[in-house]
Amino acid sequence: MVPVDCIWGLSLFLSLSLGWTKAQETNYTRPVFHCGGDLVTDSGFVGSEGFPSFYKPNSKCTWRITVPEGNVVMLSFRIFDLEADSQCRYDYLDVYNGHSNLVQKLGRFCGTFRPGALISTTNTIMLEMVSDTETQGRGFVAYFNGAKPYVDDHQFCGGKMTKAQGEIKTPNWPDKKYPAGTSCSWLITVEPDMVIQVNFDKFVLEADTYCRFDYVAFFNGGEKDDSRLIGRYCGDQAPQPITTNGNVLLVQFVSDLSVTSDGFLARYTSVQRGSQIPTMNSGAGTMSIPPIPAVKPAATIKPPVPTAKYVRPEPTERPRPVNPTRGRGQGATGQDRRVPVTRPTGKRPVPQNPLCAKACKRDGTIKTSFCTSEFVITGKVTSLTPGPRGTVLISISLIKAYKAGRLTITQVGKTMSVKLVSQCKKCPLLRRGANYIIMGQVDENGRGTLVPGAFTAPYKAPHDRLLMNINNQPC
Numbered sequence: 001m002v003p004v005d006c007i008w009g010l011s012l013f014l015s016l017s018l019g020w021t022k023a024q025e026t027n028y029t030r031p032v033f034h035c036g037g038d039l040v041t042d043s044g045f046v047g048s049e050g051f052p053s054f055y056k057p058n059s060k061c062t063w064r065i066t067v068p069e070g071n072v073v074m075l076s077f078r079i080f081d082l083e084a085d086s087q088c089r090y091d092y093l094d095v096y097n098g099h100s101n102l103v104q105k106l107g108r109f110c111g112t113f114r115p116g117a118l119i120s121t122t123n124t125i126m127l128e129m130v131s132d133t134e135t136q137g138r139g140f141v142a143y144f145n146g147a148k149p150y151v152d153d154h155q156f157c158g159g160k161m162t163k164a165q166g167e168i169k170t171p172n173w174p175d176k177k178y179p180a181g182t183s184c185s186w187l188i189t190v191e192p193d194m195v196i197q198v199n200f201d202k203f204v205l206e207a208d209t210y211c212r213f214d215y216v217a218f219f220n221g222g223e224k225d226d227s228r229l230i231g232r233y234c235g236d237q238a239p240q241p242i243t244t245n246g247n248v249l250l251v252q253f254v255s256d257l258s259v260t261s262d263g264f265l266a267r268y269t270s271v272q273r274g275s276q277i278p279t280m281n282s283g284a285g286t287m288s289i290p291p292i293p294a295v296k297p298a299a300t301i302k303p304p305v306p307t308a309k310y311v312r313p314e315p316t317e318r319p320r321p322v323n324p325t326r327g328r329g330q331g332a333t334g335q336d337r338r339v340p341v342t343r344p345t346g347k348r349p350v351p352q353n354p355l356c357a358k359a360c361k362r363d364g365t366i367k368t369s370f371c372t373s374e375f376v377i378t379g380k381v382t383s384l385t386p387g388p389r390g391t392v393l394i395s396i397s398l399i400k401a402y403k404a405g406r407l408t409i410t411q412v413g414k415t416m417s418v419k420l421v422s423q424c425k426k427c428p429l430l431r432r433g434a435n436y437i438i439m440g441q442v443d444e445n446g447r448g449t450l451v452p453g454a455f456t457a458p459y460k461a462p463h464d465r466l467l468m469n470i471n472n473q474p475c
Contacts, residue, residue: 039066046127063126081140082129084112090131098120098122119182127142165267169265195244195273196269203237219251249268355424369454373455377402377448384430400464402468407448421449
């Protein structure tokens with residue numbers, strides 16, 4: 001939630017800078033935002049009804065913005081606080097590329113993190129905010145202005161692509177940095193029995209833990225919908241190869257009105273569903289696309305985990321001579337067959353993962369672990385769930401991310417959450433409801449992974465300064 005002093009500071013700024021508009025008036029102390037209206041002007045602010053007070057429940061407001069002919073509309077959010085939901089089903093703001101909900105939807109937004117800057121293709125844009133009967137926030141404030149469309153061919157981006165292969169790149173690539181205030185959408189469609197794979201040659205966008213400012217996002221199908229999201233990326237680490245679950249891919253690149261960077265160049269190819277395709281930015285191995293792939297296709301890399309090695313002791317012939325002596329008769333199960341009769345060492349068997357036989361202790365110091373880990377976070381353990389092959393699936397309510405890399409961070413209610421997988425049940429030992437410092441690596445699904453030597457430690461508020469100091473030092 002936004003601090004009250006920041007809200008009133010913004011209100012004072014708005015009261016000094018806003019003129020009269022048809023949709024919102026001023027009472028000489030602060031602007032009054034109404035439910036919808038027509039804003040016909042070069043620039044101005046648009047906000048939810050009653051901002052900075054909580055917006056009304058069970059309402060629908062529509063704002064139509066028009067800037068002078070020959071310009072496009074650039075929309076930049078300053079404050080954003082709507083009820084959060086992973087699919088934005090309850091309270092949300094839709095933004096359309098024109099004055100109708102029949103035209104292209106530039107995005108649907110909810111939650112507490114500001115959307116990136118949006119830009120129309122004409123001189124009109126429409127905002128439509130809907131709220132249900134429960135759980136209101138303070139709403140939003142956005143600044144809009146008219147700007148000249150790009151006249152340099154190298155700055156154009158986006159469009160529909162139907163070829164079997166091609167490339168997508170940021171404006172100005174490769175001569176100079178992409179411009180601020182850009183929104184590009186590519187809709188890629190290939191043959192019905194094919195899927196699409198995207199590999200990055202170069203990737204440098206403005207870095208942010210939650211990719212709020214400059215980012216590129218990939219969606220299965222042709223709609224910008226959180227339920228279809230494959231991934232949202234920023235920073236200077238190129239994403240792993242991205243594969244769709246169908247023959248349509250929507251790619252959206254957004255830059256805000258501040259910092260810019262070099263941008264990216266990516267190439268896409270269409271691939272027969274179920275075929276073996278090489279991972280172009282990996283020196284070894286292939287990635288298999290199953291006939292019915294998951295939303296995040298990188299999960300199909302999981303079969304190479306050497307589970308077959310530990311299934312061999314389970315054939316039905318082997319336990320037969322053992323059953324009579326144990327007196328278990330027909331009650332023998334797979335667990336009975338895993339007793340250590342085939343392991344002469346006398347140690348307790350670890351059929352799931354040989355890593356779990358190691359002593360449970362951290363490798364390295366907090367500084368060396370910080371440098372060698374792909375992610376460093378602090379957070380509260382909200383759930384511990386048994387996973388396949390003896391793993392443990394861990395949900396973390398994020399306190400702070402010091403390094404995120406390719407780690408997927410999602411919004412859950414009012415908080416940010418990450419998913420981790422621990423290779424062993426007992427190590428590292430985490431307790432639900434406790435706060436921890438956690439460091440580890442990131443798998444191809446953007447999920448954090450923990451091995452027995454991973455650095456974890458109970459977290460308290462004073463540790464933040466220590467971690468910030470380490471983060472500011474060169475590795």
